[in-house]
Amino acid sequence: MIGKIADGEARDRLIIWIRRRMAEFGITFEALAASIQHELDHPPLYRDAKGNDWNGLGEMPDWLRAAKNAGVDPAFFRIAPKQEPEKGRRGKRYVQADLFE
Template identity: 45%
Template sequence: MATKTERAEAIRWIQAQMADYGLTMEELEAAGCFDPTPAPPQPPTPRPVCYRNAAGQSWDGQGEMPDWLRRAVNAGQNVEFFRIG
């Protein structure tokens, strides 16, 4: 890893080269000298709802069955009764 002195020397050299050739940061950026700014992370796309009860509670069918649906199934209701679509 470069020391602080080596980094400072490298920066001075780059600045001198830019001055000698009349280069600007904008020109270097346009030439692709820098990594593009990464796009901000996008929120995950919500999964479509597969099951819903009369109170509006829903479940996408992924992961553990929610309490409201588990209670209904334990009470004898068929899970397909709550399927939508």
């Protein structure tokens, strides 16, 4: 049950906590939905080993600028586009086992 909250009461408390934080910071559901849609429309193009990412919009982030100034080609951090499986391809498909399920 990774990523799921089994206890209904814990889930309810979490929802209350999230709604309070949203009210505290003035975040509306519309703004939240717009932010999620923006992330879906502009996925990250660059990512480092620490999980920092950048979608290529706006100013280059400090972590990527520092790497570039140190002589590392920004293309090193480029995320490869996901390959669509070839239609009609036969054979075994190997998948990494999830050790945490």
